[in-house]
Amino acid sequence: MIESSRPEPASVAALDAWTIRRGLSLTSVVQGLIVLLLTANLGRIPVLSTGESSAPLLINDIAVALMVSLSMAAGAATRSFRVDRAGLIGLLFAAIGASSALATAQRDGFSTVELALSLAYLARWLLYFGIYLALINIVRRRDVNAVWSAVEAVLLIFAGFGVVQAAFLPGFAQLVYPDSRAYLDWDIQGHRLVSTVLEPNIAGAMLLVGLLVQLACISVGVRVARWRPLLLFTALVLTLSRSGAAGLVAGVGTILLVRGLSRRLLRWIGVVTALVLVALPKLVAFAATYGKFSTGGSAAARVLSWIEALRVFREHPLFGIGFNTFGFVQERHGYERFGAAAYSSDGGLLFIAVLTGIVGVSVYIAMLWVIVRRCRTIWRDHEVPAEHRGLAIGAAAVIVGLCVDSVFVNSLLTTFVMELFWILCALTFSIANERPTATRDPRSAVTSFSSAPGFRLRS
Numbered sequence: 001m002i003e004s005s006r007p008e009p010a011s012v013a014a015l016d017a018w019t020i021r022r023g024l025s026l027t028s029v030v031q032g033l034i035v036l037l038l039t040a041n042l043g044r045i046p047v048l049s050t051g052e053s054s055a056p057l058l059i060n061d062i063a064v065a066l067m068v069s070l071s072m073a074a075g076a077a078t079r080s081f082r083v084d085r086a087g088l089i090g091l092l093f094a095a096i097g098a099s100s101a102l103a104t105a106q107r108d109g110f111s112t113v114e115l116a117l118s119l120a121y122l123a124r125w126l127l128y129f130g131i132y133l134a135l136i137n138i139v140r141r142r143d144v145n146a147v148w149s150a151v152e153a154v155l156l157i158f159a160g161f162g163v164v165q166a167a168f169l170p171g172f173a174q175l176v177y178p179d180s181r182a183y184l185d186w187d188i189q190g191h192r193l194v195s196t197v198l199e200p201n202i203a204g205a206m207l208l209v210g211l212l213v214q215l216a217c218i219s220v221g222v223r224v225a226r227w228r229p230l231l232l233f234t235a236l237v238l239t240l241s242r243s244g245a246a247g248l249v250a251g252v253g254t255i256l257l258v259r260g261l262s263r264r265l266l267r268w269i270g271v272v273t274a275l276v277l278v279a280l281p282k283l284v285a286f287a288a289t290y291g292k293f294s295t296g297g298s299a300a301a302r303v304l305s306w307i308e309a310l311r312v313f314r315e316h317p318l319f320g321i322g323f324n325t326f327g328f329v330q331e332r333h334g335y336e337r338f339g340a341a342a343y344s345s346d347g348g349l350l351f352i353a354v355l356t357g358i359v360g361v362s363v364y365i366a367m368l369w370v371i372v373r374r375c376r377t378i379w380r381d382h383e384v385p386a387e388h389r390g391l392a393i394g395a396a397a398v399i400v401g402l403c404v405d406s407v408f409v410n411s412l413l414t415t416f417v418m419e420l421f422w423i424l425c426a427l428t429f430s431i432a433n434e435r436p437t438a439t440r441d442p443r444s445a446v447t448s449f450s451s452a453p454g455f456r457l458r459s
Contacts, residue, residue, distance in 0.1 A: 027143040029070060030135070031150040034423070036063035038154055040196035040416060042176060064127055064419065071134030084429060086374075087133050089367040094126050096360040101322025110325075121324035128418040135426035141434035144427045145387060148213075151423055155210035156228060159235035162195030162203060166238045173198040191286075193238035197416055204244025205411035207236045208401055209420045212251040213394030218268055219259040220379075220390040226268070233272060240287055243408030251401030258379060258393050302408055306350065313354045320357035348406030352413070368403075371425050372396050374432050381435060388431045395424050 036059060043059035075081035083091075101122065105115045139147055165172050172194050173186035180186050192200045211232040218224050236244050255265070276283070312321065353361040378384055378392035398421065406412040 026070065026074065026138045027140075027146055030067060030138060030147060033063040033067045034147070034150045035154060036060055037416065037419060038157060038196055040158075041198045042196050058415075060416070060419070061124070061127065064131060068127065068130035068134045071130075071137050075137060082137050083133060084136060086367050086370045086425070086429075087136070089363055089370065090129050090132070093356065093360060093363045093367060094122065094129065096319060096356050096363060097125075097323040098122055099322075100316075100319045100356055100360070101325055103319070104316075104321045104325045118322060118324040122322075124415060125323065125413065125418070128415050129422060131419060132422040132426045135423060136429045136433075139426065139430045141388075141430050144391070144430050147423065148391060148427060151420060152210060152214075152228070155207065155420075156231060158195050158197075158203075159207055159210075159231050162193040162235045163231070163238060165195060166191050166193040190289075192240050193235055195235075200239040201241045201243055201409040202411060202414050202416060204236055204239040204241030205247065205402060205405050205409070205414070205417045206420060207232050207239070208244055208247050208251065208405060209398050209417070209424065211236060211248065212255070212397040212401055213391060213424070215252060215265065215268070216255050216259075216394035216397055217387060217390030219255050219262045219265045219393065220386045221262070221264065222387050222390050226271070229268060230272070230275075237276075237283065241409075243405045243411070246408065247401035247405030250404040251397040254397040254400045255393055258396065309350050309354050313350070313357075316354075316357060318357045319359055320353065320355045323355055325355075348403055348410075348412055350407075351410060368399050371428065372399060375428055378428060378431055378435065384431065384435050388435075391424070392428050392431065395428050398424060 039059040041058070044056040045058070072081075098119070101115075101118045104110070105118065110118070135147070169175060170191045171188055174180060174188065176198065177186065186198055189200055193203055194200050195203050197203045197206065211229055214224050214229045214232065218229070236248065259265075349361055349365070352364055356364070375392040375396040379389045379396075381389075384392075402411055402417065402421065411417045
């Protein structure tokens with residue numbers, strides 16, 4: 001691997017010294033905490049509930065909190081904490097969401113519990129966004145491959161178990177939670193792949209992240225064992241997620257736009273196409289069983305949710321209604337809250353506009369654009385190793401793919417998907433900030449908060 005000729009930032013050098021003195025590797029701890037993502041919805045601890053919706057504490061939430069706390073402790077010990085442009089914009093987005101929620105609570109007369117539930121989700125969003133802020137301070141460029149390998153291992157195990165579950169454990173959510181209420185807690189999914197997340201569309205979005213990165217790596221010539229993308233693709237198909245399929249098409253289109261058709265990628269597409277054609281009769285019958293070719297059912301429900309989201313957005317166009325207030329706002333307009341789905345809506349960026357208005361969604365898009373520009377800088381730099389250029393292309397493809405996927409299911413704001421997304425985005429920071437030509441790129445600058453004597457903010 002090419003070593004950077006750029007001097008290490010003082011905070012990174014101090015962090016290395018701090019970890020060496022304690023005989024531990026922060027990267028190894030991060031890898032271990034990432035593995036706990038596999039627990040997903042199998043470990044839920046109820047905290048707040050309104051009867052129709054709850055804000056449970058997950059084992060994975062605890063793992064993420066430990067990851068963020070570790071970064072904060074390291075920052076305190078080294079007296080330095082870095083925040084880049086995307087991080088600052090993300091914090092601004094959260095502030096807009098909080099302000100909107102408080103304004104809506106006052107306007108509509110929320111109870112203490114309702115306000116607590118709304119702010120609890122905002123706190124959870126900030127916690128998972130904290131993964132990004134934590135990793136840009138912990139992970140070095142030399143550690144990028146190790147951290148992404150942990151993520152990839154989690155997704156492969158997730159997919160492998162999901163394939164077994166789809167074949168032999170139908171109605172898995174009801175097996176795990178026999179007292180759950182159908183269509184309120186967990187929908188009955190039969191033989192669809194839900195794996196440990198217990199929801200096929202969210203499982204599809206998670207698998208999409210890993211699959212797009214692998215395809216991007218293949219496109220730049222990185223050797224990827226064929227069984228890995230084939231397993232992820234098979235698992236994605238078994239979710240029967242139309243949103244996942246749309247996200248895959250958009251993500252692959254992004255890779256092709258950046259790289260064109262490489263021989264290896266073309267071979268992989270050919271193999272997959274052949275397998276799909278062989279299995280097509282069974283796939284069609286399987287999908288028809290769940291009404292995937294019908295314009296009614298979930299498809300009609302999504303259209304209705306988009307219409308309702310547009311109505312709420314028109315009423316509050318500038319700053320929206322705030323995080324997790326959708327169900328309470330709808331109730332005050334005469335709609336009955338029915339299950340956890342009442343608190344969110346499909347639509348992706350449209351729903352973010354509902355929550356935070358034109359101002360908030362513009363800030364969110366600006367944050368994504370900063371990350372995409374960084375990725376473009378990486379993949380254009382041929383001094384960067386191929387696996388890192390592939391990771392950058394994959395990150396850009398994931399951003400596009402998830403924006404399309406979330407039009408049909410609220411994946412952009414789902415914690416499990418956010419964890420994978422923010423890890424991937426943070427790794428692109430580690431690559432860009434230490435790449436050999438970074439000193440010539442003014443966009444590589446970060447903001448450092450130093451608690452040393454003579455506190456200062458420097459860019």
